[in-house]
Amino acid sequence: MDTENIKVAVRLRPFNSREKERNATLVINMNGSETRITDPKNAESVHKFNFDYSYWSHDGFKEEENGYFSPDPSHPNCNKYADQKKIFDDLGLGILHNAWEGYNSTMFAYGQTGSGKSWSIVGYGNNKGIVPQFCEKLFEEIEEKKQDPNNATDYQVICSMLELYNEKIRDLLSSTKNENLKICLHPSHGFYVKNLQQIPVKNFEKIKELMNVGTTNRTVAATNMNATSSRAHTMFGITFTQKFENTAGTMSEKSAMINLVDLAGSERASSTGATGDRLKEGAAINKSLFTLGNCISALAKKANGGNIKVPYMDSVLTKLLKNALGGNSKTIMVAAVSPADINYQETLSTLRYVNRAKEIKTMAKINESETDVLIRKLTEEIEQYKTMMKSGNIPMMSDTADLTEEEKRELRKEIEEEYSNILDENNRRIDDIRKTYAERLKEAEERAHQPAEMRKAMVQKKKTVPYIYNLNMDPQLTGHVFYFFENSPISVGKDVENAICLKGPSIAGKHASICQNKNDWTIEPTDSNVRLLVNGVQVTSKTILHHNDRIVFGTTQYYVMVHPKKSARDKTAYPDITFAMAQKEIGIHSGIDMNTLLEEDLLEMLPAIEEVNAISKELDAKKVFSLMLNNQSEVQVQVTDTESDIEWIWSRQEFLNRKYIMQEVYQQFITGENWKLPQDKDPFYDDPTTPYLIGSVEIFLKSLAHGIDTKQVSDIIDCSARKVGTIEVHLIPCGEDSKDLIDSEESFFSEPEERLNKNLHFKIKILQAYGLSNRFTDMYCSFKVYLGETEHKTDKISGTVNPKWNFSKMFSFKMVTKQLIDYLTSETITIKLWGCHRSSKKDNDMTQVPSISEPVQQSEDIEPRANQAKFLMELHILKRKQRKQETKLDAIKQMIELAEKHEKTKLSLKLIKSLFESTTQQEIDANLQLISQEKDDDHGSTSKSLTHADKISSSKVSIRDLRIENTKPVNNSSSCEII
Numbered sequence: 001m002d003t004e005n006i007k008v009a010v011r012l013r014p015f016n017s018r019e020k021e022r023n024a025t026l027v028i029n030m031n032g033s034e035t036r037i038t039d040p041k042n043a044e045s046v047h048k049f050n051f052d053y054s055y056w057s058h059d060g061f062k063e064e065e066n067g068y069f070s071p072d073p074s075h076p077n078c079n080k081y082a083d084q085k086k087i088f089d090d091l092g093l094g095i096l097h098n099a100w101e102g103y104n105s106t107m108f109a110y111g112q113t114g115s116g117k118s119w120s121i122v123g124y125g126n127n128k129g130i131v132p133q134f135c136e137k138l139f140e141e142i143e144e145k146k147q148d149p150n151n152a153t154d155y156q157v158i159c160s161m162l163e164l165y166n167e168k169i170r171d172l173l174s175s176t177k178n179e180n181l182k183i184c185l186h187p188s189h190g191f192y193v194k195n196l197q198q199i200p201v202k203n204f205e206k207i208k209e210l211m212n213v214g215t216t217n218r219t220v221a222a223t224n225m226n227a228t229s230s231r232a233h234t235m236f237g238i239t240f241t242q243k244f245e246n247t248a249g250t251m252s253e254k255s256a257m258i259n260l261v262d263l264a265g266s267e268r269a270s271s272t273g274a275t276g277d278r279l280k281e282g283a284a285i286n287k288s289l290f291t292l293g294n295c296i297s298a299l300a301k302k303a304n305g306g307n308i309k310v311p312y313m314d315s316v317l318t319k320l321l322k323n324a325l326g327g328n329s330k331t332i333m334v335a336a337v338s339p340a341d342i343n344y345q346e347t348l349s350t351l352r353y354v355n356r357a358k359e360i361k362t363m364a365k366i367n368e369s370e371t372d373v374l375i376r377k378l379t380e381e382i383e384q385y386k387t388m389m390k391s392g393n394i395p396m397m398s399d400t401a402d403l404t405e406e407e408k409r410e411l412r413k414e415i416e417e418e419y420s421n422i423l424d425e426n427n428r429r430i431d432d433i434r435k436t437y438a439e440r441l442k443e444a445e446e447r448a449h450q451p452a453e454m455r456k457a458m459v460q461k462k463k464t465v466p467y468i469y470n471l472n473m474d475p476q477l478t479g480h481v482f483y484f485f486e487n488s489p490i491s492v493g494k495d496v497e498n499a500i501c502l503k504g505p506s507i508a509g510k511h512a513s514i515c516q517n518k519n520d521w522t523i524e525p526t527d528s529n530v531r532l533l534v535n536g537v538q539v540t541s542k543t544i545l546h547h548n549d550r551i552v553f554g555t556t557q558y559y560v561m562v563h564p565k566k567s568a569r570d571k572t573a574y575p576d577i578t579f580a581m582a583q584k585e586i587g588i589h590s591g592i593d594m595n596t597l598l599e600e601d602l603l604e605m606l607p608a609i610e611e612v613n614a615i616s617k618e619l620d621a622k623k624v625f626s627l628m629l630n631n632q633s634e635v636q637v638q639v640t641d642t643e644s645d646i647e648w649i650w651s652r653q654e655f656l657n658r659k660y661i662m663q664e665v666y667q668q669f670i671t672g673e674n675w676k677l678p679q680d681k682d683p684f685y686d687d688p689t690t691p692y693l694i695g696s697v698e699i700f701l702k703s704l705a706h707g708i709d710t711k712q713v714s715d716i717i718d719c720s721a722r723k724v725g726t727i728e729v730h731l732i733p734c735g736e737d738s739k740d741l742i743d744s745e746e747s748f749f750s751e752p753e754e755r756l757n758k759n760l761h762f763k764i765k766i767l768q769a770y771g772l773s774n775r776f777t778d779m780y781c782s783f784k785v786y787l788g789e790t791e792h793k794t795d796k797i798s799g800t801v802n803p804k805w806n807f808s809k810m811f812s813f814k815m816v817t818k819q820l821i822d823y824l825t826s827e828t829i830t831i832k833l834w835g836c837h838r839s840s841k842k843d844n845d846m847t848q849v850p851s852i853s854e855p856v857q858q859s860e861d862i863e864p865r866a867n868q869a870k871f872l873m874e875l876h877i878l879k880r881k882q883r884k885q886e887t888k889l890d891a892i893k894q895m896i897e898l899a900e901k902h903e904k905t906k907l908s909l910k911l912i913k914s915l916f917e918s919t920t921q922q923e924i925d926a927n928l929q930l931i932s933q934e935k936d937d938d939h940g941s942t943s944k945s946l947t948h949a950d951k952i953s954s955s956k957v958s959i960r961d962l963r964i965e966n967t968k969p970v971n972n973s974s975s976c977e978i979i
């Protein structure tokens with residue numbers, strides 16, 4: 001038994017195009033095994049993690065001619081760069097070594113969508129991931145061993161590949177529709193998937209082929225089932241068995257099960273989302289990933305001595321990974337992370353998630369047994385279960401006194417089914433042990449769903465027959481579904497009798513027709529209402545399809561046309577078509593002006609909006625979705641209830657989460673399952689009493705940095721940049737005792753830096769809003785200040801369009817820092833105004849207030865208005881600075897007059913300085929009174945023991961000089977101009 005901790009590796013990928021376009025900054029730093037992540041909003045907040053391996057694949061590489069990413073000697077991070085080979089050498093070789101020893105191994109990749117999980121596990125093109133490298137190396141080593149004439153060991157490699165989506169297991173290597181395989185529990189072998197294809201393979205080529213079949217099956221499911229691959233977990237299983245004669249001369253077998261798992265995108269796994277989406281936890285979306293997190297937590301607590309139940313049984317994934325997590329397996333977890341500031345939160349939660357995993361211990365043992373002993377054990381188990389079933393003496397049925405007869409019958413049926421599964425599994429295992437590898441290979445060849453000739457024929461056909469291939473947002477799934485144009489016409493649509501049968505929102509029963517016209521192929525919609533796009537443009541009549549044209553049927557089915565002969569003849573250099581390109585042209589043709597910063601967001605959101613509207617229509621959900629940009633230029637979704645006219649605004653993330661559930665619901669709808677969900681799980685439902693963001697306002701804080709009070713009356717702007725009302729906010733410096741310091745010299749600082757290391761107190765008063773729509777009740781404001789996480793809220797007010805809150809909140813800071821000064825001088829606080837919709841527009845019994853809102857205003861208008869507020873504040877600050885200077889000047893004048901009155905010719909520098917630094921009239925008066933006591937001699941004291949500073953401050957200045965200085969023209973053009 002080998003007890004060891006789960007090994008954790010973290011891998012950092014390069015910036016992707018979205019991150020580059022947004023000028024994303026790098027938030028991850030790696031040094032040895034240490035990984036640091038810095039909060040982009042607060043450079044002082046750094047989280048450090050120590051993992052077994054930290055892989056820097058962010059930069060320091062170059063792309064070789066064959067597409068392989070290798071370390072770039074000309075780059076400073078060349079030595080730091082971890083390429084696919086390095087990852088395999090560190091992690092894959094260990095797994096391979098374990099496999100030879102007879103230890104089970106599991107490796108799973110965890111991380112948000114697009115973080116690089118598939119890159120590490122499967123890889124792309126020549127950048128082969130762990131699975132292909134492992135298989136290649138395994139066969140290499142087997143071949144080497146076989147070269148030894150004294151080696152009679154029989155080596156067997158068996159593969160399986162499954163997809164786990166929405167708690168359902170799909171066999172990716174099965175030619176039949178194996179969409180919901182059962183997971184069963186075997187008393188001695190743990191959980192296993194019943195009827196999962198276990199395919200013997202004789203070489204690496206065969207494995208590649210199987211992986212291809214698996215990916216094609218994933219693609220078909222992802223396109224037709226309307227599911228995106230990022231929501232599914234993919235498990236690649238390899239059973240490596242060595243059958244040999246042991247030293248005692250009996251046959252033995254050593255067997256290792258290797259599971260390589262590409263987990264679904266983790267962004268939907270966290271229990272509490274920043275989106276505040278009520279559906280996030282309750283929905284079925286990745287219940288598995290959520291439970292995996294719970295199991296990891298429980299196991300980590302257990303490892304630290306806690307007595308806690310591990311909830312393996314709560315999801316299919318955790319049942320399948322039970323061994324990997326807490327049992328007989330050596331396990332590695334790879335956290336794939338994005339380097340960008342925009343993914344900071346997700347990356348931090350990924351690092352925290354896997355950080356817990358490293359505390360978990362597993363106990364791997366070598367799986368070696370004598371064949372006879374194995375067979376005997378399995379046969380004995382079979383006999384035992386058979387006897388129990390025959391006699392009816394089932395142990396689990398002994399404690400059933402409280403059950404009704406019906407319940408007992410049910411339970412008996414379940415147990416008998418379980419027993420019969422165990423019998424089947426044992427028989428299968430005995431069969432496997434008895435058969436030679438050659439026999440199993442032969443059987444597999446016979447069963448193969450795509451014999452070699454068929455595959456060859458397909459390759460040939462692609463060279464001559466025109467066809468379309470699928471485009472998927474996951475590049476791994478692009479180009480796996482083909483429809484050849486062999487007969488004309490070809491009907492396309494949802495109905496099964498179509499030659500090309502496609503499923504998905506907005507696909508009509510009879511959608512389009514593809515016809516041959518001499519050497520061309522044309523496409524035509526069967527109805528003017530169907531959504532059929534060619535190169536991003538809606539097609540309404542017969543249109544010729546050219547090589548590389550993009551065709552979209554409905555909202556989710558994307559294809560590319562291939563004209564093999566024509567493209568071979570013309571010499572055009574055709575670009576590789578990507579899903580993003582196809583999406584972009586749709587965006588451009590839909591008339592949306594894509595400013596570069598938002599392009600990626602829009603590209604993702606536009607088709608999603610189309611799809612969700614189509615689903616809503618088909619399910620009669622009575623909701624219309626539209627895209628909008630808020631005044632921080634973030635993409636949001638406006639949801640309108642077509643019956644009540646009530647609107648809601650969803651964040652991008654909330655929309656995407658809900659979209660997943662809508663797709664699940666739609667899937668059930670089209671497969672005829674019961675799809676109606678209760679209100680609390682309905683992705684289309686929004687509680688009308690949920691606060692709605694009416695609008696927001698930015699409040700400048702600079703006056704507080706100077707200690708000046710300001711009353712700001714600002715426009716409240718909604719998410720479409722329209723003015724929806726005004727709000728009156730008062731910023732007031734105050735004393736520690738909370739006394740307001742209005743128009744006070746005491747609180748004023750000409751330069752904010754003068755406040756450093758002093759205390760600062762102020763109040764934010766939200767007085768009243770004016771001219772809001774009467775559609776809202778329970779209106780309140782919320783805001784956060786500085787680094788505080790607390791959201792401050794006013795009371796809720798209803799029954800008026802001019803809610804008066806008279807809210808006041810005091811904020812105190814001890815020892816003001818430079819960061820706080822910077823915040824006050826350059827940042828704003830966002831005050832958000834919330835309200836609930838009145839239940840229906842028919843209830844709008846309040847008199848409509850004369851609209852103070854201007855007609856739709858574009859965001860360009862907001863900027864000057866915001867600038868105006870800023871300008872007024874700057875002006876106010878300048879005036880106060882000017883006033884302070886004038887006060888000082890007045891004090892000096894008074895001083896001279898008083899000195900002359902008291903016939904003084906000189907005044908001490910100390911007194912002049914004290915007068916100059918006086919901030920209140922009281923202090924000035926006190927200093928002026930001291931003039932009469934001033935002596936006219938040159939030094940207040942002649943003591944030699946005085947310090948240099950004392951001497952200077954006690955030195956005297958002539959009144960005549962002061963008068964000359966003071967009467968010089970004031971050279972302060974800026975303040976003169978402003979006044």
Ligand SMILES: Nc1ncnc2c1ncn2[C@@H]1O[C@H](COP(=O)(O)OP(=O)(O)OP(=O)(O)O)[C@@H](O)[C@H]1O
Pocket residue numbers: 012013014016057069111112113114115116117118119120229230264265336474475
């Ligand atoms: N180490 C890397 N080096 C270079 N490019 C990478 C690396 N990791 C990821 N990428 C790039 O990032 C993209 C997303 O990676 P990948 O498909 O592996 O993410 P994923 O986490 O598996 O996403 P999903 O959850 O959607 O399957 C890939 O297309 C690839 O171009």
